[in-house]
Amino acid sequence: MKVDQIVMDxxxxxYLGNHPxxxxxxxxxxxxxxxxxxxFLTNNATKTREEYKNKLIxxxxxxxxxxxxxxxxxxxxxxxxRFGETNIxxxxxxxxxxxxxxxxxxxxDWSKADFVVVCLDFDINYNKLLNATRAIMNGxxxxxxxxxxxxxxxxxxxxxxxxxxxxIEYATSxxxxxxxxxxxVILEIASSxxxxxxxxxxxxxxxLDTDILAGNExxxxxxxxxxxxxKIDDLKNETEQKMKPKVIVRxxxxxxxxxxxxxxTLGEQSCxx
Numbered sequence: 001m002k003v004d005q006i007v008m009d010x011x012x013x014x015y016l017g018n019h020p021x022x023x024x025x026x027x028x029x030x031x032x033x034x035x036x037x038x039x040f041l042t043n044n045a046t047k048t049r050e051e052y053k054n055k056l057i058x059x060x061x062x063x064x065x066x067x068x069x070x071x072x073x074x075x076x077x078x079x080x081x082r083f084g085e086t087n088i089x090x091x092x093x094x095x096x097x098x099x100x101x102x103x104x105x106x107x108x109d110w111s112k113a114d115f116v117v118v119c120l121d122f123d124i125n126y127n128k129l130l131n132a133t134r135a136i137m138n139g140x141x142x143x144x145x146x147x148x149x150x151x152x153x154x155x156x157x158x159x160x161x162x163x164x165x166x167x168i169e170y171a172t173s174x175x176x177x178x179x180x181x182x183x184x185v186i187l188e189i190a191s192s193x194x195x196x197x198x199x200x201x202x203x204x205x206x207x208l209d210t211d212i213l214a215g216n217e218x219x220x221x222x223x224x225x226x227x228x229x230x231k232i233d234d235l236k237n238e239t240e241q242k243m244k245p246k247v248i249v250r251x252x253x254x255x256x257x258x259x260x261x262x263x264x265t266l267g268e269q270s271c272x273x
Contacts, residue, residue: 001267003036003221005196007187009205010042010052012228013252015059017154021227025060027252034259038067041190041203043146043180043210045072045119045161048095067194071145071180072096072119074189076103078179079115079143089113089135091128091164092121096145110135118168118176119145120161129167136172146180148210152228181210187218204255206230208243216242221266223247223255 008014014024028038040052040063047055049068056063072092076099079086085104090096096119097107110116110131121128136142148160165176179185187203190196202221205211206228215222224245226232235248246269247262249255255262 001263002200003202003263004199005194005201006031006036006038007041007190007201007203007215007220008038008252009203009207009211009228010040011044012152012206013204013225014040014056014061016152016228018055019154020059022251022253024252027256028061030256031252031259039190039194040068041181041186042068043071043148043161043186044151045070045075045096045099045145045180046093046122048098049073051095069186069190069193070095070099071186072099073102074186074193075117075143075145075179076100076105077189077193078185079117080104083114087112087114089116089131089140090118091116091124091132091168092119092145093123110140111138113138113140115143116140116168117143117145118161118165120148120151121164124164129164129171132168133171136168136174142168142172142174142176144176144178144180146210147176147178148180148207150229152206157229181205181207182213182217184214184217187214187220191218202247204252208234208245212245213243216244221246223249225249225251225255227251 049065052068053065080103087108089110113135116132116135144165147162149162150157151160203215204223212222222245
């Protein structure tokens with residue numbers, strides 16, 4: 001079996017906070033040396049793709065901006081493709097606003113909004129929640145870039161975008177339309193954005209309920225790293241087939257070091273089915 005593309009998560013997979021995980025830059029280069037194209041797809045919309053590029057380069061990982069897609073960027077693309085340039089009241093920082101504006105969307109006051117778009121917002125406050133609630137009750141639709149309950153960091157887990165989305169859903173009795181993983185929407189956008197066509201794709205991430213679930217829905221090869229949100233005990237408790245990874249590794253370095261063995265096993269499994 002040959003893998004053409006790897007779609008790799010960032011938080012908990014490549015790094016925790018500002019610290020690379022166990023020689024992840026070297027692992028990425030080792031995988032690239034085999035001719036594999038590596039893309040980065042993150043639910044975290046608190047940075048633009050250019051800011052993520054600079055962060056990765058600072059860790060010793062060479063990358064271009066167009067090899068990175070955030071849930072904020074995917075949301076902007078989805079709304080543009082489906083509804084054209086829209087009026088948006090954002091719950092999020094300048095990165096979300098930049099990604100939305102890049103696709104021609106207009107950032108407006110709550111009273112003029114067609115959509116309320118929510119991501120992790122480190123400056124969330126009651127007034128923002130109030131305005132989002134007013135906009136939705138005024139007819140705007142609620143869109144979540146992602147609903148991750150937590151974000152892993154070097155100091156443990158922080159509340160994620162899901163905590164904010166849930167507050168707005170509860171206040172408005174509205175269900176947010178989800179763009180980020182585990183929704184197939186973000187992977188379909190990524191597939192088109194990177195022009196995968198007939199490529200064999202592996203998705204690598206640290207969450208069963210986002211990365212692995214979404215990858216299985218796309219029939220991609222799903223690889224779980226145990227360096228972030230999911231630990232080995234979580235696997236023992238997980239029985240749903242749709243969240244079972246095809247490959248489990250300790251971290252990216254383990255994936256790179258065991259690559260030939262992993263491909264052989266995947267090939268044998270493919271022949272068996």
